[in-house]
Amino acid sequence: MIADRQMRSENRVVIAHVYTATTAIALGAIFGVFQGFSRAGAVDAPAWFDYYRILTLHGVLMALVFTTFFITGLSLFVTYRAIPRERALTVGWIGWIVMLIGTAMAAVEIVLGNATVLYTFYAPLKASPWFYIGATILVIGTWVVAYEIFENVVYWRKHNPGTPVPLVVFCAAATFVMWVVATLGVVAEMAMLIPWAFGWIPKVNVLLTRLFFWYFGHPLVYFWIMGAYIIWYNIIPKRYGGNVFSDALTRLTFIMLILLSTPVGIHHEFMDPGISSAWKALFTVTTYGVAIPSFITAFAIFASFELAAIKRGHKGFIATVRSLPWNDPAFSGAAYGMLLFILGGFGGLVNASYSMDAVVHNTIWVVGHFHVTVGGPVALTFLGAAYWMIPRLTGRALWKPEWALMQTRLWFVGMLVMSFAMHFAGLLGAPRRTSDVSYHGAAVAAAWQPYMIAAAAGGLLLFLAILLFVAVAVGTLLQNRKTESMEVEFAVPALSAETTPGALQHLFRWGAVALVLAVLVYAGPIAELVHAPGYSVAGMRTW
Amino acid sequence: MHVHKYERAWLIFGLAMLAVFLCLLAVAAVSNDIVPPSGMQQIDPSTVARTPPFDKPGLRRLPDGSYEAYYVAQVFSFNPAVLTVPVGAKVTFYVTSTDVVHGFFVPHTDINMMVIPGWVNTETHVFRTPGEYLLICHEYCGIGHQNMFGKIEVTKV
Numbered sequence: 246m247i248a249d250r251q252m253r254s255e256n257r258v259v260i261a262h263v264y265t266a267t268t269a270i271a272l273g274a275i276f277g278v279f280q281g282f283s284r285a286g287a288v289d290a291p292a293w294f295d296y297y298r299i300l301t302l303h304g305v306l307m308a309l310v311f312t313t314f315f316i317t318g319l320s321l322f323v324t325y326r327a328i329p330r331e332r333a334l335t336v337g338w339i340g341w342i343v344m345l346i347g348t349a350m351a352a353v354e355i356v357l358g359n360a361t362v363l364y365t366f367y368a369p370l371k372a373s374p375w376f377y378i379g380a381t382i383l384v385i386g387t388w389v390v391a392y393e394i395f396e397n398v399v400y401w402r403k404h405n406p407g408t409p410v411p412l413v414v415f416c417a418a419a420t421f422v423m424w425v426v427a428t429l430g431v432v433a434e435m436a437m438l439i440p441w442a443f444g445w446i447p448k449v450n451v452l453l454t455r456l457f458f459w460y461f462g463h464p465l466v467y468f469w470i471m472g473a474y475i476i477w478y479n480i481i482p483k484r485y486g487g488n489v490f491s492d493a494l495t496r497l498t499f500i501m502l503i504l505l506s507t508p509v510g511i512h513h514e515f516m517d518p519g520i521s522s523a524w525k526a527l528f529t530v531t532t533y534g535v536a537i538p539s540f541i542t543a544f545a546i547f548a549s550f551e552l553a554a555i556k557r558g559h560k561g562f563i564a565t566v567r568s569l570p571w572n573d574p575a576f577s578g579a580a581y582g583m584l585l586f587i588l589g590g591f592g593g594l595v596n597a598s599y600s601m602d603a604v605v606h607n608t609i610w611v612v613g614h615f616h617v618t619v620g621g622p623v624a625l626t627f628l629g630a631a632y633w634m635i636p637r638l639t640g641r642a643l644w645k646p647e648w649a650l651m652q653t654r655l656w657f658v659g660m661l662v663m664s665f666a667m668h669f670a671g672l673l674g675a676p677r678r679t680s681d682v683s684y685h686g687a688a689v690a691a692a693w694q695p696y697m698i699a700a701a702a703g704g705l706l707l708f709l710a711i712l713l714f715v716a717v718a719v720g721t722l723l724q725n726r727k728t729e730s731m732e733v734e735f736a737v738p739a740l741s742a743e744t745t746p747g748a749l750q751h752l753f754r755w756g757a758v759a760l761v762l763a764v765l766v767y768a769g770p771i772a773e774l775v776h777a778p779g780y781s782v783a784g785m786r787t788w
Numbered sequence: 789m790h791v792h793k794y795e796r797a798w799l800i801f802g803l804a805m806l807a808v809f810l811c812l813l814a815v816a817a818v819s820n821d822i823v824p825p826s827g828m829q830q831i832d833p834s835t836v837a838r839t840p841p842f843d844k845p846g847l848r849r850l851p852d853g854s855y856e857a858y859y860v861a862q863v864f865s866f867n868p869a870v871l872t873v874p875v876g877a878k879v880t881f882y883v884t885s886t887d888v889v890h891g892f893f894v895p896h897t898d899i900n901m902m903v904i905p906g907w908v909n910t911e912t913h914v915f916r917t918p919g920e921y922l923l924i925c926h927e928y929c930g931i932g933h934q935n936m937f938g939k940i941e942v943t944k945v
């Protein structure tokens with residue numbers, strides 16, 4: 246048994262990460278609800294804090310800060326609990342501090358209006374160099390956290406020869422193996438942008454920066470999803486007294502995600518010039534490939550629901566659904582997230598097909614799509630998991646668990662309303678990333694208006710839900726009621742007799758394979774670009 | 789490793805669906821020529837205003853009766869701002885940017901391209917219904933992005 250004191254000091258590291266994520270989503274929600282109202286024509290951003298500065302903050306806080314700090318916190322938490330040992334926490338703290346410094350640098354530049362480049366910072370929009378440096382430092386901080394997790398995997402292997410790494414740690418470590426491979430792309434992009442932003446090099450190759458960005462940008466999405474899968478496979482089954490369906494299949498799923506998440510990024514550039522149709526077709530095929538681990542996950546989760554129901558003597562679909570703990574905030578967050586993910590999956594297949602993409606590319610449809618994927622399944626799973634983690638981190642009982650439950654339901658409804666409205670408006674041609682979509686009263690644009698209002702209403706529900714979340718997260722810290730138990734248990738496999746094949750126990754080797762695969766798939770488009778580089782561009786500040 | 793028989797069936801079903809989707813896309817690409825815009829022509833963004841045909845943006849009629857439309861995108865407008873084409877016209881758009889990345893999107897058509905400085909992007913569309921079409925920049929390009937739009941008037945002949 247590890248000492249209580251050891252556990253408490255580990256918890257403090259995790260609390261730092263999780264509450265940073267909480268702050269990010271709270272601020273992000275304020276900006277988000279404002280955007281909805283602005284697009285509906287109900288409010289205008291003041292000149293001293295324009296819409297695009299707000300949108301940059303929303304995108305960065307939600308997509309980069311909230312998700313990343315939550316996943317680092319979660320992964321450290323499961324690693325610390327599943328591999329109990331005496332350990333120094335220096336590395337864990339350094340990771341958090343470095344991430345925080347990077348975030349603060351980037352945030353200051355955005356707030357000052359020196360980096361109104363949205364979270365994709367497409368060149369030749371030219372932000373202050375300190376914005377790019379801050380973002381790079383944030384990434385380096387995540388590598389420190391990755392090191393901490395990998396070190397624990399190595400420790401486990403040394404002290405438990407022949408025993409596979411605990412499944413939950415395997416999942417967390419796989420997530421970070423994928424992340425390290427993916428972030429190489431954005432660091433390469435920063436190596437181009439930082440000297441350019443300082444003025445040391447006059448021009449930059451725009452297409453190459455976009456290619457590097459999306460080499461990173463798509464796996465970023467899978468980083469979020471893997472974070473949610475860690476929870477779905479290992480934590481949620483315990484909420485309904487179930488098991489993880491199969492140890493080996495879970496490991497296989499995560500290895501497939503390591504391999505397939507990266508060689509797909511060009512599907513974000515289907516409408517770009519300078520990349521020939523043949524490469525776009527290739528990336529359509531690889532993009533469909535990355536759906537396979539999600540098929541396996543859907544099966545594994547429903548199988549686990551059903552096995553748990555059968556164990557308790559229920560049979561059939563309705564009995565199974567009713568036997569699930571819908572009043573448990575952690576479960577209901579994840580379960581509503583899964584429901585939204587089914588919608589998200591259909592939309593994703595549309596986006597990935599390059600012919601259908603022409604209808605929806607850069608319309609508000611796309612924003613609807615990623616709010617039912619990252620905003621729904623991922624964020625809601627994380628919020629639910631926070632309700633499970635916070636008592637186990639602080640030793641305090643959750644303050645107002647009924648508010649927590651209400652939050653998950655409100656978020657589900659709000660997300661449905663907002664993203665359905667966005668999907669429909671997108672099909673009618675409403676663009677994304679635009680402060681005002683009235684186009685001086687054009688008839689085409691008038692048809693979008695009802696959907697803009699519906700989206701704003703959905704956004705308001707989401708905002709109220711976040712208020713509840715923050716109240717519970719902060720309220721728990723401010724009261725002294727002790728939780729019954731801080732014990733942490735992870736799901737065990739249903740098919741426990743079976744052994745996990747050796748090939749499914751490697752992590753770092755699969756990471757190397759993933760890197761080779763990514764390089765191979767990107768070699769074609771990059772060679773094309775080297776052969777015909779286009780003109781480099783000086784860049785400017787257009788805000 | 790043991791894979792449950794339902795799971796195997798589910799996976800085969802999933803893979804088959806993906807294969808069907810991919811085949812449909814391939815058929816659409818080959819038979820109807822539905823392919824994404826992939827302009828491969830390069831242009832120096834600093835001299836666009838002096839580079840024919842972009843020195844005189846606008847519509848051009850070709851001997852075979854089809855049209856070419858040359859557009860320059862820059863913060864925060866399109867040149868030409870208004871394009872008038874007869875109904876039934878087959879128009880090939882050529883678009884480039886002199887500054888940052890812009891979008892070129894006409895709702896209710898399949899005209900949807902990214903406009904990247906240094907490159908000419910291109911797409912062809914046949915305007916079958918008369919009326920006024922909205923052309924919008926649908927990539928964030930700066931503080932006046934929401935004001936960057938134009939018109940395409942498709943007239944009855």
Ligand code: HEM
Nearest residue numbers: 274277278280281304307308363620677678679704707708
């Ligand atoms: C209170 C809840 C939320 C509301 C009301 C909201 C609302 C919006 C709206 C209206 C937009 C579109 C703005 C535009 O294109 O002009 C947007 C964009 C976006 N949202 Fe949210 N959102 C919320 C939560 C989230 C969450 C939880 C995430 C991710 C974890 C997220 C990630 C994003 C991203 C990445 C963009 C795109 C930014 C860009 O285009 O640069 N949002 N949001």
Ligand SMILES: [Cu+2]
Nearest residue numbers: 462463466513
């Ligand atoms: Cu993607």
Ligand SMILES: [Cu+2]
Nearest residue numbers: 925927929933
């Ligand atoms: Cu624009």
